[in-house]
Amino acid sequence: MIWRFGLYESTFEPQWYSHWALLAILVLPIFIGLLGAFFTPRRLFPVALACLPILLAGALLIVDYLQVGLLRWQWDIAGVELSLRFNGLSGLMLMITQWVGTAAAMYTPGHLQLTNPGKHARWLWPLMGVLISALSLIWLAVDLLTLYAALELMGLAAVGMLLLSGKPDALKAGMRYLLLALVGSLAYLLGVALLLGYWGELDLKSLVEVVEPSPVSWVAAALIGAGLALKAALFPLHGWLTPVHENAWTPVSALHAALVIKASLFMLIMLWGILLPDALFAPRLVAWLGMLAIVWGGLIAWRAESLKTLVASSTVGQLGYLMVAFPLLLGSAVSPLPGALAWEGFWLQLMGHSLAKAAMFMAVGNLIIATGESSIKGLAGTSRRLPLSLLIFGIASVTLMGLPPSAGFTAKWLLLQAMVMTQQWVAVAALLIGTLLTAAYVFRVFRYSFDETAPRHQYQPLAPGMDLIALCLALAAFALGLLAHLPLALLQGGGA
């Protein structure tokens, strides 16, 4: 865990441009978001142009990491130590965040133009900026205080974005999400209080050296785990997820499913790795819940009536794959090879799901805008009129199903290999059942779309670029499977 999460001293100082790049990735999104509120872009190109410096700054940080290894920053503000680090894993997550964020931002002008949501819509831009900044901070932060602040900032920005649609159902779902997210973070804070009271450390690098198994670390891990699992919508705590996505705007749903829930999961695995280095029971419990999640999420998605419910429930199932890998990631009893395979498979699955789910939400959003219907039955006849949107949906679901050569396939292959090596046959069975269920709900959508008995003549034309952006995301998820060695090399660079 120490190596994997970069919790060690860096060998070299970061180069001069890295400091500016760090400032840029943390501050520029908010600044550009505020600009967006004042100038409300109506086309795609100004948005793309505004996102360019942020993407460049992220790339610069990765270049520096490849040259000098782990980057570390540390500040002492009025006796409080704040520290950030940049390793291969943070670099990968940062890239996914920035690119999915850019795609969602570029999708937004077209979406707003077609749905015509009113005056409040301009506040989407600053909220989106705050969300991206907070996410970037979560990938980099290595002390409990910064993590807490960033997590809260992200949660509040996410709730704010969900509320913009202003429908009563969205408000109710948003209120439930707000309350649960706030209480979840109080559970996290209580866990941090126990750690701070017993070991007196907030910095993860110092904490990892002093922590040892004791009732305090177990209770703290349980509290932190419960709080973060609630925010990450892990299986028995996923009740809020579907209503929230049901009513949110498409780019907001895409960002939320692709990034926001992943941030809590990232923190969960990092903190449990520190607090429960030898635990057997907790990761197994998570894995069993994950198997249930795969089956339950698949079944709900299969029975879903509305398109957005289908996509949101599939998120519950796909998170199950990540939960099943927990016993292989945590615990010292795992032999090195399956441990390493599971580690790579975990992050590849997470990134592949982010890209594919964002693409899928956009494709579904396009279908809903074009047909004006949000139920699956309303898709009848779309195969002839909207082949591109359906194609994007198909490419994205190839990744979710785990067919070769997508990222989903490579990730599940790695996970399966690790599970076979450690003889976890139930998990293998759950993985295979999950694939079948995913195929079942995806083909259900296609069955209705090829139904020609109810031909429709009125279709709302889409704004330029809306399909193209979704297609790029879906293809990126596809390509991530073919070029998996590149991200994995970056990931291993942090473990060398």
Added chain:
Amino acid sequence: MIASIDYVEVGVAFCLVAAALACLFDRHLKRASSLFLLFALLMSLSWWLFDAPGLALAELVLGLTLTGGSFFYALNAFPATAEKVPHYDRSLHRWSHKVVRAVLALAWSVMIGGAIWFLLPDMAYSPTEHPLIIAAVVIVATAMGAFALHRHMLRRLMAFNVLGSGVFLLLAGMAGTMPGSQALISVGLTIAWLGTLLGVLLIRQLVSLEGLLALESDSDATGHAQ
């Protein structure tokens, strides 16, 4: 060890628990909001007892003025037509619902209490040494139960705030008032205010769209999520 009882601290702890309980279980919303103001004032006093004047000031500004003010801002939006009705939470719960919530809250507080017992061994000898910590454990347990029990959005928001204050007190009690824990509590207070503000804006919007009944119809799915 002979227990030395600090009467001021015991008194403040007792008042805190009383104010929290009254605030959590008063169905009259305006009175409950006023009780929340009293609770915040007592919180500020207990920060003073913890030798953290900065936090006392932050509590006065963020907790008392801004968060408490937000509740009254929400109540102002309620239509004043049928006299007392809008300001009263009349939802009834089944017994099974109440018992499950109580058991869940009790289980969590036993776990937290166990960890604190381990963390502060001297509490086993002289429990009166840390009256504020005991008050905090009681507040956290009750607020957790109340949060799970209530269906009215404003009352849940209030329960969250009381729960938050209990957690901050526990944090200060266990970790002391070193700069790190003061920073955590200040961030927590700011977030609690921002969250409350967001919730209150949402409640106002919901009331203007659908009327007051919408605030109570938040039923099934949350029950599963608990």
